[in-house]
Amino acid sequence: MTATQRWKFHDPTEVQFGRGIRETLAELAASFGSRPILVTDAGLVGLPIIDDLRGLLPDGTPVFAEVEPNPTVQMVDALAELIREVEADVLVAAGGGSSLDCAKAAGSVSQQDGPARAYHSGSATLDDRHLPLIAVPTTAGTGSEVTPISVLDDPEKGVKAPMTHANFFPVVALVDPELTMSMPPEVTASTGFDALAHAVEGYWSRNHNPISDALALEAAGLVFDHLPRALEDGSDVRAREGMSTAALMAGMAFHAPKNAAVHACSFPLSATYHLPHGTACAITLDHFMRYNAPAMGARGKRLARAAGFPNMDAMADTFGAMKARSGLPTRLSHVGIAEEDIDALVEASFHPLMDNNPREVTPEELAGIYRRML
Ligand SMILES: [Fe+2]
Known part of the structure; x- marks a missing residue:
């Protein structure tokens, strides 16, 4: 900066x-x-x-x-x-x-x-x-x-x-x-992924600031440290404590810089296809980790390292695997979205939050991302 x-x-x-x-x-x-x-x-x-x-x-x-x-x-x-x-x-x-x-x-x-x-x-x-x-x-x-x-x-x-x-x-x-211990695994997954999306998007938002960055880096690390265990054993209070802390810090991390592409895309996915908010964020999160990585340079490496990975692609791989293991949808076709729906979905995804994305997203590029997710 x-x-x-x-x-x-x-x-x-x-x-x-x-x-x-x-x-x-x-x-x-x-x-x-x-x-x-x-x-x-x-x-x-x-x-x-x-x-x-x-x-x-x-x-x-x-x-x-x-x-x-x-x-x-x-x-x-x-x-x-x-x-x-x-x-x-x-x-x-x-x-x-x-x-x-x-x-x-x-x-x-x-x-x-x-x-x-x-x-x-x-x-x-x-x-x-x-x-x-x-x-x-x-x-x-x-x-x-x-x-x-x-x-x-x-x-x-x-x-x-x-x-x-x-x-x-x-x-x-x-x-x-x-x-939070009474949450069933699918809610633990969906809400936990929302926390990760807040940490990642608060950090990569074009309007990020140093305080939000620090909160985001810590929150992203906490999610990768504690969410797998919270999913495996919902009665593990230490894992639950870690995730409550992560959610809190990620919330503080994103509200000033605001979210970006992942949340912009989540709005039509929730409104039209009725996905819970966190599930709607999770479905595109790893795709935007890969898409944004080239635009983030050293900042991307810093985020990945804080979360325990050598680079953003490795973080995206691990997140994608966690999502698949959790049973949440990983492809648009899993939620009833077909090729003919892509144009309308692209159009509805251009909420102003899209402008915060660190790498510019054009309708053509977004259509490509969605097609690869079918
Ligand atoms: Fe969110």
């Missing part, structure tokens, strides 16, 4: 980390408000980890458990309505990235006049009013607990895109690796 480059790094979220740290939730929530709402994934409600967290909050705490994967602006509006109805003053979001993202947006939208869509794809802007959010991740991947980003889908308008606002930073990330 040159001396004339300017950059900014800001992460106001307090991190509280450790096995069993969830037990401090009662006191923590009470320090921000007396009328909490617990926000969680529809698929988690009723599980012991959520019952335990609910038991730590005051009796009668409302639970909003309508968050599905790829949360929508309509879910945000439904949560915003509940917030207004019960006059909630603090949000506790416990779940994967979907619950955290939905709560981030609803914590602000509930205090404004317009519906979520007006701020997501319309021209309305959020003012400073928002509720404090305590983020309690039950997966290790999105890093949403330390980012100001909420990825929302608007199925009626066909828009899936990230929404970013300084108000969306959780006030505290309460990260208890024990909460």
